[in-house]
């Protein structure tokens with residue numbers, strides 16, 4: 001798996017490295033701390049001749065002569081520095097890092113004219129570099145020579161307040177580790193990562209002080225999780241449920257809860273999916289990966305909050321023992337479900353995982369993440385994940401965390417009219433009701449298992465994987481949800 005670049009912070013007085021990154025604000029303004037590079041007036045002249053306007057995300061690269069020690073100069077446009085917000089510095093960091101290429105020693109002069117860059121922004125810049133450096137190339141026996149080994153790159157970020165930036169990045173780096181863990185889990189093929197293997201990966205969080213409980217098939221049967229078990233029964237690989245607990249808050253505080261869909265591979269079951277593109281269904285555990293990555297992030301930065309993460313791990317396979325369309329299963333809640341379509345399996349897994357979480361942990365709120373429906377990809381594409389909630393305050397906070405983190409959400413409706421659509425002729429409800437409002441009816445289904453608990457469902461089918469490469473993500477599995485929910489917890493739920 002990819003190694004992180006070595007990232008450090010230092011003073012502007014440090015000497016220049018081989019590659020120097022300099023932010024350029026709109027209209028070509030460069031901070032005094034950088035303006036001497038290449039000789040007095042050199043950068044200003046270059047910007048003028050090249051017509052470089054410092055547009056956010058634009059870059060200009062050139063070579064340096066002279067004896068400053070620096071050989072290459074990378075100018076990165078940042079637009080209007082007073083207007084930078086949210087994930088802009090993260091994007092700038094990712095863009096800048098990509099330009100370093102194979103050089104091993106680089107530094108960034110993080111200063112702009114007339115404005116101090118906050119420590120938080122510097123840390124976001126560093127995180128952008130860390131996330132852009134991520135590679136999943138463990139199965140490539142021949143390495144791509146054109147790409148730098150991220151672990152070989154040493155990036156020094158020169159800032160005004162070194163210790164404040166260090167402190168901010170110390171926490172954010174852990175969030176980055178969480179994102180990378182989630183990406184690794186999503187990218188890993190299903191022959192390597194089954195339910196048992198996924199549970200073993202989650203167990204590794206014990207090192208960070210996370211309490212892990214793994215429920216096996218016998219435990220799940222005893223709990224009466226007929227909905228989850230029905231999905232698993234077509235696979236030779238047994239299901240697991242993993243409960244991860246991080247108690248960083250006050251003992252009396254109710255936990256916040258995150259629940260993830262962990263279908264390690266979704267063939268559709270007897271309602272078999274078409275072959276074209278089916279390989280993508282190795283990523284159908286993106287919700288569980290995000291929850292695991294989030295636990296990694298929160299424990300790593302020792303977040304002052306009690307949190308429980310629950311993931312339902314199954315494989316959805318067609319087999320002589322697989323469940324059939326028309327089968328009726330009894331969920332842990334006691335409610336019965338007619339399985340109209342075995343490919344609508346995620347909601348069956350989550351029905352039991354959500355009910356279990358509400359009942360056993362009585363959380364302050366529950367948020368589940370799931371690559372739940374193709375319909376959400378049709379509705380929102382790869383720009384927003386779908387947000388469904390029974391609680392306006394929670395929904396509002398989530399929306400805002402999405403805007404800030406750049407992992408954006410868009411709220412979708414839940415109403416009793418939509419709920420009625422999933423009534424069944426033979427059981428309490430059916431797991432599929434055809435194409436109209438496909439994402440909403442899936443969410444209505446989940447809602448029937450959450451009781452009075454404030455709850456939100458994030459449909460991440462369009463954002464967890466295969467979204468277009470961005471400034472800080474080149475990976476197929478994006479790790480979507482980790483930074484979003486870390487932000488939510490940080491802004492509202494820590495002591």
Ligand code: BES
Pocket residue numbers: 266268284341343344345346371372373374375377431432433434438461462
């Ligand atoms: N895992 C899929 C949803 C999905 C589709 C995720 C594309 C990522 C990309 C889910 O289990 C599924 O098959 N949903 C069905 C539901 C239908 C049968 C009611 C769908 O969306 O077609």
Ligand code: MN
Pocket residue numbers: 266268342343344345346
């Ligand atoms: Mn499916």
Ligand code: ZN
Pocket residue numbers: 263266284343345346371372
């Ligand atoms: Zn699925």
